[in-house]
Amino acid sequence: MNQPMLEIKNLHAGVEGKQILKGVDLTINAGEVHAVMGPNGSGKSTLAAVLAGREGYEVTEGQVLYCGKDLLEMDPEERAREGVFLAFQYPVEIPGVNTTYFLKAALNEIRKHKGESELDAMEFLSLVKEKMKILHLPEDCLKRSVNDGFSGGEKKRNEIFQMAVLEPKLAILDETDSGLDIDALKVVSEGVNKLKRLDNAQFVITHYQRLLNYIIPDYVHVLFDGRVVKSGGKELALELEERGYESLMSHELQPA
Amino acid sequence: MSTATETIEGLVRQEYKYGFYTDVEVDAAPPGLNEDIIRLISRKKNEPDWLTEWRLKAYRHWLTLKEPTWLKVRHEPIDYQSIVYYSAPKKKSDGPRSLEEVDPKLIETYEKLGIPLKERERLAGVAVDAVFDSVSVATTFRETLAAKGIVFCSFSEAVREHPDLVRKYLGMVVPYTDNFFASLNSAVFTDGSFCYIPKGVRCPMELSTYFRINAANTGQFERTLIVAEEGAHVSYLEGCTAPMRDENQLHAAVVELIALDRAEIKYSTVQNWYPGDENGRGGIYNFVTKRGLCKGRNSKISWTQVETGSAITWKYPSCVLQGENSVGEFYSVAVTNNYQQADTGTKMVHIGKNTRSTIISKGIAAGHGQNSYRGLVQVRPGAMNARNFSQCDSLLIGNKCGAHTFPYIEVKNKTSSVEHEATTSKIGEDQIFYCNQRGIATQDAVNMIVNGFCKEVFKELPMEFAVEAQKLLGVSLEGSVG
Numbered sequence: 001m002n003q004p005m006l007e008i009k010n011l012h013a014g015v016e017g018k019q020i021l022k023g024v025d026l027t028i029n030a031g032e033v034h035a036v037m038g039p040n041g042s043g044k045s046t047l048a049a050v051l052a053g054r055e056g057y058e059v060t061e062g063q064v065l066y067c068g069k070d071l072l073e074m075d076p077e078e079r080a081r082e083g084v085f086l087a088f089q090y091p092v093e094i095p096g097v098n099t100t101y102f103l104k105a106a107l108n109e110i111r112k113h114k115g116e117s118e119l120d121a122m123e124f125l126s127l128v129k130e131k132m133k134i135l136h137l138p139e140d141c142l143k144r145s146v147n148d149g150f151s152g153g154e155k156k157r158n159e160i161f162q163m164a165v166l167e168p169k170l171a172i173l174d175e176t177d178s179g180l181d182i183d184a185l186k187v188v189s190e191g192v193n194k195l196k197r198l199d200n201a202q203f204v205i206t207h208y209q210r211l212l213n214y215i216i217p218d219y220v221h222v223l224f225d226g227r228v229v230k231s232g233g234k235e236l237a238l239e240l241e242e243r244g245y246e247s248l249m250s251h252e253l254q255p256a
Numbered sequence: 257m258s259t260a261t262e263t264i265e266g267l268v269r270q271e272y273k274y275g276f277y278t279d280v281e282v283d284a285a286p287p288g289l290n291e292d293i294i295r296l297i298s299r300k301k302n303e304p305d306w307l308t309e310w311r312l313k314a315y316r317h318w319l320t321l322k323e324p325t326w327l328k329v330r331h332e333p334i335d336y337q338s339i340v341y342y343s344a345p346k347k348k349s350d351g352p353r354s355l356e357e358v359d360p361k362l363i364e365t366y367e368k369l370g371i372p373l374k375e376r377e378r379l380a381g382v383a384v385d386a387v388f389d390s391v392s393v394a395t396t397f398r399e400t401l402a403a404k405g406i407v408f409c410s411f412s413e414a415v416r417e418h419p420d421l422v423r424k425y426l427g428m429v430v431p432y433t434d435n436f437f438a439s440l441n442s443a444v445f446t447d448g449s450f451c452y453i454p455k456g457v458r459c460p461m462e463l464s465t466y467f468r469i470n471a472a473n474t475g476q477f478e479r480t481l482i483v484a485e486e487g488a489h490v491s492y493l494e495g496c497t498a499p500m501r502d503e504n505q506l507h508a509a510v511v512e513l514i515a516l517d518r519a520e521i522k523y524s525t526v527q528n529w530y531p532g533d534e535n536g537r538g539g540i541y542n543f544v545t546k547r548g549l550c551k552g553r554n555s556k557i558s559w560t561q562v563e564t565g566s567a568i569t570w571k572y573p574s575c576v577l578q579g580e581n582s583v584g585e586f587y588s589v590a591v592t593n594n595y596q597q598a599d600t601g602t603k604m605v606h607i608g609k610n611t612r613s614t615i616i617s618k619g620i621a622a623g624h625g626q627n628s629y630r631g632l633v634q635v636r637p638g639a640m641n642a643r644n645f646s647q648c649d650s651l652l653i654g655n656k657c658g659a660h661t662f663p664y665i666e667v668k669n670k671t672s673s674v675e676h677e678a679t680t681s682k683i684g685e686d687q688i689f690y691c692n693q694r695g696i697a698t699q700d701a702v703n704m705i706v707n708g709f710c711k712e713v714f715k716e717l718p719m720e721f722a723v724e725a726q727k728l729l730g731v732s733l734e735g736s737v738g
Binding site for chain 1: 681684685689690691693694696697698704705707708709711
């Protein structure tokens, strides 16, 4: 039970031959909320992509253990079925595929993987109705095609709604705050907070501190040039906001 | 081809020198086409003189034609003199004796489609003595239809039993002079289906070649004729959802539909002939002429097709909207994977007043497939207030395939309105990854997106057909995304 949920050890990864992550170390336990902050180009989104198994990203060194298993060995869909969920920075539109149908297929894949019975249409619908309340999502979103013609805010809410339905063990939120106005930000954060449990963990990737006013992290990590250069409590986020990455980093990176 | 066949052909050829055509005992005609061959076919089928003459006229006309070159497909030249135009139905002993002898890839496909074991044997042409119950199914089925005055039989049988009907309607919609392949078909067709729905009768069930046991070996030149009298309704399903392996290279079928006043004909096809292998070797050349005539007022003809098979598909199910207020519809899904090529679409010819037509075409190209939509909307001068709506969507999977749209619009009446919409989209890696990240495997993701793309057409198919068409599409596109 004391096994960490996620252990990232000395992770080096890149895309198209360009090294982006240069030795990331990070450990996340169940019940915790971690935030990763960092300037543009520091490797935040690469980290999320590598964890989710996106094609085109090459791991050159290091290891990632998820509940003790080698995460990097798994196919993307297997990671998802094992409980790793990525809330996309840019949710993808899939015209012609009904949202309800999509989500039911996803949930049933996960249930099958866990050895649980698949939900039929009625059972699924009642589950979905209950979860929709959390995100104040209009019902017609379900009848539309996946993210097709959704506004920016609706897309982000739809991500968190999917997270509510799929109940992942590890949720990675990639810049969920980007493109959201303050009201949408509140709704989304509220949703995320309601989904927090003792047996799951949240990994929040953000550029700005303002999201962390609503999603309170237990730990904050600063990613800079492909490495975690500083870790601390939630007050670190405020410090960053005040001083900016540059001054913090120039100070931190001075040779000892 | 097996050596046994070669030997037969050799023997037949030998006989030919001495005038084989007087010998009624031969099983197969020698390869090649001439008037004697056509007379032989006609005599083999005990056809009346008028039909023999009709075939010969078609043949003579065909000799004046050249194979069309305007289509956007490439293939080796077809040697029409190397084709065997008549062979007696295969004997059971020629087929594989058990499923073990059948190509395992074919069996695998049947399994994926969920086809029952008995059925698989029948489809693969296994020589089973008790071919499931189709005999009794067919019999009860025929009795029900006969009670309503509906005629549903093979074309040959129709020529024998209902010569007046056949003579009246044959060639009314697709005359033997129509085009190269239709002329060829008119000269050499061996069998097909005939269907006649009398005045005011609504056919109580979907008519399907599936139920007609003698449909299995109708050969490569099929001829189908469906006539719906005033106020009659019929829904006809053609083809088989399981892949039929056929060694014949060339298929040239003709389908004619005739709808009189207030009559309605719905014709659904799932075409799944052998598409050739992953490298584009083999496969059927499918050159088909399908046309419906809305002869009467308020009549309606609706074509729905799902085309996943054949190396080459050349097919334009069309509607001639002659009767006032008549309606023509065309719903199509055409898939090309590997090296398949499809040049398909429709023609809507508006002649009568207030005629309406709808065209929904969905082309899917994967692998090295080339998919073309070619359509004509023609509004003749007398077609007051004619209306057409066309939508042609293409979906690309991968980056080695192609989608092409060739819409032709000819309008000669100012009160008419014609609308055309077209889109092209691609299944992106980001869409696949998004699905993967939700636990959905790549192949399932492709199926989901493709089915979503096709749903406007699938909803036009009869229920059980729609389910099988979806599965079939999945099988056809298997492995299309790396």
